[in-house]
Amino acid sequence: MTTFLTLLLRRFALLVALLALVFTVVSVLPGDAARAALDRGASSAMIAAKRHELGLDRPLPQRFWSWLSGVPTGDFGTTVRGRPVGELLAAAAPQTLLLGGLALIVTVVAALGLGMWWAARPSGRLARVLQPTTAMVVALPEFVVAAMLIMVFSFAIGWLPAVTVAGRSGFPARPDMLVLPVLALAIPHIGWNTRVVRGALADAGRAPHVEQAALEGLSRRAVLLRHMLPVALPTVVASVATTVGMLFGGALVVESLFNYPGLGALLAGSIGDRDTALTAATAAVAGVVIMGMLICADGIRAWAVRGRR
Structure with missing residues (x-):
C-alpha cells in the first residue's frame, strides 16, 4: 500500500x-x-x-x-475570448473518445489475432513478415504514419478523405472520414501489442502444464486458447491499459493533422491564441487519463506477479 x-x-x-x-x-x-x-x-x-x-x-x-x-x-478558467474552458472540453471530448475508442478496438483485435497466429506458427511466413514489420511500426510516430496514409490513400489513390468535416452534431460528417485517423492512431500500437501478445504467449508456452497438454495430444488451437492465453492474459491486459493512455495522447496529434473536431483541434487553436488556460486544461485532461491508465497497468502487473508466486 x-x-x-x-x-x-x-x-x-x-x-x-x-x-x-x-x-x-x-x-x-x-x-x-x-x-x-x-x-x-x-x-x-x-x-x-x-x-x-x-x-x-x-x-x-x-x-x-x-x-x-x-x-x-472543476474550474478550468476561461479562454482569452471569454468562454468557459470546461464547456469547450466537454464539447470536444466525445469526438476524441470516439476516435480513441475505435482505435483501441482495432488495436486489440488486430494485436490479438496477429500475436496468437505468430505464437502458434513462430517459423511461418507471417512470422517472418511480422518480426521486422512490427519493430518498424513501433518506431514510427503517429504523425509520420498519418502523413504516409494521407499520401497513399488520399493523394495517390484517392480512396479516402484527408480532411475531416464536422457535421451538425460535431462529429465527422461521413464514416469514411474516420478511417485514416483511426489507422494512423492504431498502427503503431498494433505493432507494439502484437509483440507483447506473442512474447507473453511464448513465455506461457514454456509452463509445465502447457507442455503436458501438448504431450497429451491436444490440438495446437486448444493448447493456445485453453492453456496459454489465460496465463498470458494479465500481461496483455496491462499492455492494453497502457495503450489506452497512449492512444489518448496520440489522438491530440492525429486530430490536428486531419482537422478532426476533438481535443487535438482545441489544443492547436489554444496554442495559436497563446491561451495558457485552455492549453493547460487540455494537457491536464490528457495527463490525468494517461496517468490513470499507467497506474492501472502497474496494478495489473503487480497482481500478476503476486499470482505467480
Whole structure:
C-alpha cells in the first residue's frame, strides 16, 4: 500500500510539473493572448486593458497557481475570448473518445489475432513478415504514419478523405472520414501489442502444464486458447491499459493533422491564441487519463506477479 501511494504521489508531482512546463512554454511563446483576442486595429490602451482583464500583467507563478487551485473543483478558467474552458472540453471530448475508442478496438483485435497466429506458427511466413514489420511500426510516430496514409490513400489513390468535416452534431460528417485517423492512431500500437501478445504467449508456452497438454495430444488451437492465453492474459491486459493512455495522447496529434473536431483541434487553436488556460486544461485532461491508465497497468502487473508466486 505504501509503495502504491508513493507511486501515486510521484505521478501526481510529475503531472503538476508537466502542467507548469506547459503553462510556462505557452506564456513565453512569441505573440500576445490579449492581442489575439482583440481586433487587429485595437489600440495600445485596449490591449493593456485586455491584458489586465486576463491577468497577464501578473507574475507567471501567481497566474499558474491561480489556475491550478481551481482545477480540483472543476474550474478550468476561461479562454482569452471569454468562454468557459470546461464547456469547450466537454464539447470536444466525445469526438476524441470516439476516435480513441475505435482505435483501441482495432488495436486489440488486430494485436490479438496477429500475436496468437505468430505464437502458434513462430517459423511461418507471417512470422517472418511480422518480426521486422512490427519493430518498424513501433518506431514510427503517429504523425509520420498519418502523413504516409494521407499520401497513399488520399493523394495517390484517392480512396479516402484527408480532411475531416464536422457535421451538425460535431462529429465527422461521413464514416469514411474516420478511417485514416483511426489507422494512423492504431498502427503503431498494433505493432507494439502484437509483440507483447506473442512474447507473453511464448513465455506461457514454456509452463509445465502447457507442455503436458501438448504431450497429451491436444490440438495446437486448444493448447493456445485453453492453456496459454489465460496465463498470458494479465500481461496483455496491462499492455492494453497502457495503450489506452497512449492512444489518448496520440489522438491530440492525429486530430490536428486531419482537422478532426476533438481535443487535438482545441489544443492547436489554444496554442495559436497563446491561451495558457485552455492549453493547460487540455494537457491536464490528457495527463490525468494517461496517468490513470499507467497506474492501472502497474496494478495489473503487480497482481500478476503476486499470482505467480
